[in-house]
Amino acid sequence: MRTTLDLPDQLINEAMKLTCQKTKTGVIKIALLNLIEKEKIKDLKKYYGKVDLDIDDY
16 A cells, blocks of 8 residues: 655654664554554453463473
8 A cells, every 4th residue: 555654754764773674664564563563462461360261381
């Protein structure tokens, strides 16, 4: 999907250096994947201590 975004150059450049990405598209994909993962983990944390999995260690 093509999308036009107005993003600060400094922010994109720093993200590209930190992630070793050579393209803006690559860094945006990584950012979106990290955001999705973070939100899913946050959603799962609300169940901490509320679910008994009854797992036996062998």
